[in-house]
Amino acid sequence: MRIRKKFLPFSRPSIGKSEISAVVKCLKSGWITTGPLCKAFEDEFCRLTGSSHAVSLSSATAGMHLALLALGIGKGDEVITPSMTFASTLNVITLVGARPVFVDVDYNTLNINPDVIEERMTKKTKAIIPVHFAGAPADMDRIRLLAKKHQLTVIEDAAHAVGTYYKGKHAGGFGGMAIFSFHPIKNITTGEGGMITHSDNRMESRLRLLRFHGIERDAWKRYGKGGNPEYDIQVPGFKYNLTDMQAALGLAQLSRVDAMNRRRGELAALYMQGLEETTGLELPGIPDYPHVHSWHLFIVKVLSMDREAFMKRLSEYNIGYGLHFPAGHRLTYLRKMRGLMKPTLKETDRSADRILSLPLYPGMKNNDVHYVCDAVKEILRHG
Numbered sequence: 001m002r003i004r005k006k007f008l009p010f011s012r013p014s015i016g017k018s019e020i021s022a023v024v025k026c027l028k029s030g031w032i033t034t035g036p037l038c039k040a041f042e043d044e045f046c047r048l049t050g051s052s053h054a055v056s057l058s059s060a061t062a063g064m065h066l067a068l069l070a071l072g073i074g075k076g077d078e079v080i081t082p083s084m085t086f087a088s089t090l091n092v093i094t095l096v097g098a099r100p101v102f103v104d105v106d107y108n109t110l111n112i113n114p115d116v117i118e119e120r121m122t123k124k125t126k127a128i129i130p131v132h133f134a135g136a137p138a139d140m141d142r143i144r145l146l147a148k149k150h151q152l153t154v155i156e157d158a159a160h161a162v163g164t165y166y167k168g169k170h171a172g173g174f175g176g177m178a179i180f181s182f183h184p185i186k187n188i189t190t191g192e193g194g195m196i197t198h199s200d201n202r203m204e205s206r207l208r209l210l211r212f213h214g215i216e217r218d219a220w221k222r223y224g225k226g227g228n229p230e231y232d233i234q235v236p237g238f239k240y241n242l243t244d245m246q247a248a249l250g251l252a253q254l255s256r257v258d259a260m261n262r263r264r265g266e267l268a269a270l271y272m273q274g275l276e277e278t279t280g281l282e283l284p285g286i287p288d289y290p291h292v293h294s295w296h297l298f299i300v301k302v303l304s305m306d307r308e309a310f311m312k313r314l315s316e317y318n319i320g321y322g323l324h325f326p327a328g329h330r331l332t333y334l335r336k337m338r339g340l341m342k343p344t345l346k347e348t349d350r351s352a353d354r355i356l357s358l359p360l361y362p363g364m365k366n367n368d369v370h371y372v373c374d375a376v377k378e379i380l381r382h383g
């Protein structure tokens, strides 16, 4: 086959006229940091997820950090998480002084396996953090049942899950806490950004204080007409707020998310067709419960070739790729952590050396997918 001249990236944000004019309008408005557009973006997120509260943030990592702190999780506590997750979750668990406790995943979907969660619980366990991996929802009914039985909080890692539904409910709509990411490769972007959704009135003020230095009123309220610029701080906080410039972008993206995710779904279906029964390759597993997949990522498993050699060949075909994720329990600092439970993570290990994310973003053409499928098959056939 003929090698394309132009590099096909692994991901590319879908930014159209509506996004550009919304950001320009904000730039011209005289107010560009946290203000009415962040509030409107938060309101839209409540509507989308069915949560009563949404707090906009500078990243999902910031959201996970604040969620742990607001729940009072810290030294001596344990948090159950898959090892197959992004390192940011493991970092913030560690940075608040708690310990991650790893649970294996389902090999096919890469989602946390509810069958093995309970055996990892101890008296120190405070929360469970399932990831809606690649946009396929984790089995929330089973996870929530376990959490209820042991009085734990579920923090959904919904970084991949704008547009993910589980049995008719959007990710983040289950009464616990959820964090969303708006990093540029995500289903909607604000450049960088994140959101926590939850439905706990007491948690709301704690999260907002921690988000902005510990100050009760953000700059919009202090500097607006009749605002009081004085403040007191009872608990120190962070600088984790989103800006109105970013919220303008986020609102425009959110109004197009259904169409963008539909396109992701079409492209994923084309991949499924194009790579069906390809020797030496496994396609993404689909959960067997009712759901809507957001198709954030299209993750294959390379069986018949060394993954590094496969990636090298893909770049020779001018095709980008991603790796979601290097397994957490193999990261050096976690391998060295004293007293960390080291269970066998058979399915995580089995998938960790094989997984690879192929290009997937709404602006891709059908022909781009055909090209990747042909290249993958040619590489696997000839090495």
Ligand SMILES: Cc1ncc(COP(=O)(O)O)c(C=O)c1O
Residues within 6 Å of the ligand: 058, 059, 060, 061, 062, 085, 086, 088, 089, 131, 157, 159, 160, 180, 181, 182, 183, 193, 194
């Ligand atoms: C599963 C998962 N969780 C959390 C994050 C962190 O998101 P952010 O980059 O917005 O902090 C990511 C980002 O890639 C992710 O993929």
